[in-house]
Amino acid sequence: MTVTIREVAAEAGTSLSTVSRVFSNPDAVNATTRGRVLKTASRLGYQPNAAARSLRGGRTGSLGLIIPDIANPFFPPVMKAIQGKARRLGYTVLVADSNERPNEEFEAIEALRPRVDGLILWASTLQEEKIIELAARIPIILVNREVAGIPQVQISLSAGVRQAVEHLKAYGHESCAFITCSQPGSNREVSIRRELEEAGIRVVEFGPYEARFETGLHAAPLVLADGATAVIAHNDLVALGLLQQFAALGIRVPEDVSVIGIDDTILAATSSPGLATVRIDPNDIAEAASDLLLGIIGRTAQVSPAEVITVGTRLVPRASSGPVRVNEPAKQLISKEK
Missing domain, CATH: 3.40.50.2300 (Response regulator)
Incomplete structure (x- = not known):
């Protein structure tokens, strides 16, 4: 019959948490108590996962x-x-x-x-x-x-976001949406807003939402209604949702709207068009x-x-970002589609 941690604690005269600490963080338990618990566990045959190594050296590996x-x-x-x-x-x-x-x-x-x-x-x-x-x-x-x-x-997103903003600025973009999935005041939100504002690019923020593909599907019409010519998404998943919904609405990327993600997942390189993104190196x-x-x-x-x-x-530049459109705003294009 399997010996439980509760039985070891009762036999050794200690609390359950003390027995747990002996096996997970032995240095946090005084030597006398630790020794009593280990002797009791050994005598009763108590062996949690990796306990054999823990009993010998205090490490699980x-x-x-x-x-x-x-x-x-x-x-x-x-x-x-x-x-x-x-x-x-x-x-x-x-x-x-x-x-x-x-x-x-x-x-x-x-x-x-x-x-x-x-x-x-x-x-x-x-x-x-x-x-x-x-x-x-x-x-x-x-x-x-x-x-x-x-x-x-x-x-630190600062360098990558700065490159992304410089990239958009060089292409003539003057307005950019940011799809956020972070709480207000997060490092990501502050970094992106600061870089856009310092470059003189108008920024409109949507969210916070969940950092999922479906968020991009939801946010795409909001971006078009605002008239922003570029979008920076919280991550690649959100950006890929934007790409799919823009395509479904007849909006061309990057001709009508440029899209930039964050992460540089394998999906960013294989999407159509390829997703420009801020790379975080695993x-x-x-x-x-x-x-x-x-x-x-x-x-x-x-x-x-x-x-x-x-x-x-x-920044990893790819085909989803390009020169700002010089014709009708995307929100007018989507109205014509309807």
């Missing part, structure tokens, strides 16, 4: 990665890059999808925490207090989320995130609790 949406084509290359980096350093990677919901993210973290030596949380939706509390129990780093005192990898993120996390775990050089690594971006 695995890292956890929590991502917002496994269906987004941006994330598989990121997962592959992180796995490759981890494998070279003797680790495996366990992945879970938070579905961009705090409760599901918390459940995924709790499921992975006893099985891993540390966690990479991508665009975490948890409250700051919960993240800080979690960091006291297990090594964590954040990607694309800022919490004071927690090591993090930040994706390998750069994998290197930065893995180095930070393993530094905390102790396998490499020690990491400052406030350390931040910034990953840059660049």
Whole structure:
């Protein structure tokens, strides 16, 4: 019969959380209590996942990665890059999808925490207090989320967005829509709005919406009604939705409207027309995130609790962006179609 963590806690005279910490973050438990729990677990034959290695050395040999949406084509290359980096350093990677919901993210973290030596949380939706509390129990780093005192990898869109805006400006665009899927005041929103305004391009913002293909389908008529001659989408998925809906409405890209995405997924290169996009390099993120996390775990050089690594971006021009139209506004074209 399988021995449970509750039985180990009762036999050792400790709480469930103490037993959990002994196997997930042994340094957080004093030596006397840790020794008593480990002896009790060994005597009872308690073996959670990876417990054999944990009992011997306090390490599972695995890292956890929590991502917002496994269906987004941006994330598989990121997962592959992180796995490759981890494998070279003797680790495996366990992945879970938070579905961009705090409760599901918390459940995924709790499921992975006893099985891993540390966690990479991508665009975490948890409250700051919960993240800080979690960091006291297990090594964590954040990607694309800022919490004071927690090591993090930040994706700077500044260079890539600036190139995109310069690109539109050179083509004669004077108005641009931004389809946002971030909360007001986010780094992405602020960066895009700032670059457009500094270039003298009128910006109109739609959203926030969910970062999905369907958002582009919904937003396309809004862009046309506004009369903007260019669109920057929150990500490639949203941009691809725009491309499909524009085609369905008889709007030509880029002759009538230019479209630029963010991410540079494989779909951006294979769409028709090819999608111009701001590239975020998965390998750069994998290197930065893995180095930070393993530094905390102790396998490499020690990491400052406030350390931040910034990953840059660049524009990848493709056929979805071009010179501003000099004929009728797109909103008049769509009226004629009707």
